Amino acid sequence: MNKRQLFGLITAFVGSLVIGQAYSAQKKELSEQGFERYVSALRQEALEKGYPAEFVEQNFTRVTFHQRAVKADRNQPEVVETLDTYLPKRVPKWKVDRARDLYKQHFPLLRKIAEQYNVQPRFIVALWGLETNFGKIMGNYNVVSALTTLAYEGRREAFFKKQLWAAFDILQQGHIDIDNMKGSWAGAMGQNQFMPTSFLAYAVDGDGDGKKDIWNNQADVFASMANYLQQEGWDDEITWGRQVKLPAEFDFSLAIPKRTGGRKSWLKAWGEREKTLAQWQALGVRRADGTDLPKVDIKAALVFPDDEKGRVYLAYENYKALMHWNLSYYFVSSVGHLSDRIKFPPIK
Numbered sequence: 001m002n003k004r005q006l007f008g009l010i011t012a013f014v015g016s017l018v019i020g021q022a023y024s025a026q027k028k029e030l031s032e033q034g035f036e037r038y039v040s041a042l043r044q045e046a047l048e049k050g051y052p053a054e055f056v057e058q059n060f061t062r063v064t065f066h067q068r069a070v071k072a073d074r075n076q077p078e079v080v081e082t083l084d085t086y087l088p089k090r091v092p093k094w095k096v097d098r099a100r101d102l103y104k105q106h107f108p109l110l111r112k113i114a115e116q117y118n119v120q121p122r123f124i125v126a127l128w129g130l131e132t133n134f135g136k137i138m139g140n141y142n143v144v145s146a147l148t149t150l151a152y153e154g155r156r157e158a159f160f161k162k163q164l165w166a167a168f169d170i171l172q173q174g175h176i177d178i179d180n181m182k183g184s185w186a187g188a189m190g191q192n193q194f195m196p197t198s199f200l201a202y203a204v205d206g207d208g209d210g211k212k213d214i215w216n217n218q219a220d221v222f223a224s225m226a227n228y229l230q231q232e233g234w235d236d237e238i239t240w241g242r243q244v245k246l247p248a249e250f251d252f253s254l255a256i257p258k259r260t261g262g263r264k265s266w267l268k269a270w271g272e273r274e275k276t277l278a279q280w281q282a283l284g285v286r287r288a289d290g291t292d293l294p295k296v297d298i299k300a301a302l303v304f305p306d307d308e309k310g311r312v313y314l315a316y317e318n319y320k321a322l323m324h325w326n327l328s329y330y331f332v333s334s335v336g337h338l339s340d341r342i343k344f345p346p347i348k
Helices: 003-048 053-060 067-074 083-090 093-105 107-117 121-132 143-153 157-172 196-202 218-231 263-273 277-282 317-325 329-343
Strands: 241-245 299-303 312-315
Touching (some): 003 053, 003 143, 083 329, 093 107, 093 121, 093 329, 107 121, 107 218, 121 329, 143 157, 157 196, 218 317, 241 299, 263 317, 299 317
Antiparallel strands (some): 241 312, 299 312
8 A cells, every 4th residue: 555545545534533523513413403493392382281481481491401311211221130139139138227217217107198098108118218219319300301301302202291291280280399390310200209190190298288299298208109009909908919839830821921011911911810819729829938828818910020930929909009100020029028028027
């Protein structure tokens, strides 16, 4: 290769870098311009929905594009886990100890809420601990900005726009102001990580001060969690489920498939497969220690968080309420296990 050819290659390489940098800058600029145009369209849509002009301007004036939210939404980690590796990380001893301490600390309030909503306090504390580490990790994204960003990104525009207008309703009702409406990159808010539509459906004023403050008011946080579970069919006379063992040659088609295609399909599969404990007993299902199942007249469905070689649970009706909260066997199992660790041995 002579000097002229080498110089030509170097020139072409440098030129391609300059063009690439210019393209990236232009792409960023277009993205910012596109976001601004999108926000302008949302402003108009908000006015058409009847929100006051001053209110709309106030909420959109400082809205910003959160590239991190888009990145987080597109690149959610796919870690290969089993329940045996997941539970020790989600329910470590320090979290159990902290949960038990906070259970005792807040017990008068928890007992009052438990009596009102018929939800055992240990489940409220378990959800609190697993959602936000007892209120310590709530996210620091401006919720309106995060939801606007994800609506603009477009893959789930209808969903995030619905959440955005729900957030507007929350602001309009005066439960929180725009600067303090903080949450996760996906718009989940407060110590119980309610999406805005869940807030409107389940959040309650736990202390009668006229506001539903799931960010700072412990009475509102606990009561909203309990109200959610109650509305989804919670029964405080039973627990969440129990780990069991199966007989040899068990018919695994009796269990709910691990993947069912969404909440409605999962509930349909539940309805088709639930049986009484007596029926499961007759099929050879036993407690994890090999003893007989409880002789109580309740129904349960069989679930495998992993596969046929992993743990297996008889899930009670309360399991369905937890699956409505988060359609994840791992999450529900972690809530159940933490609640059991809070309960046993008995707290004095």
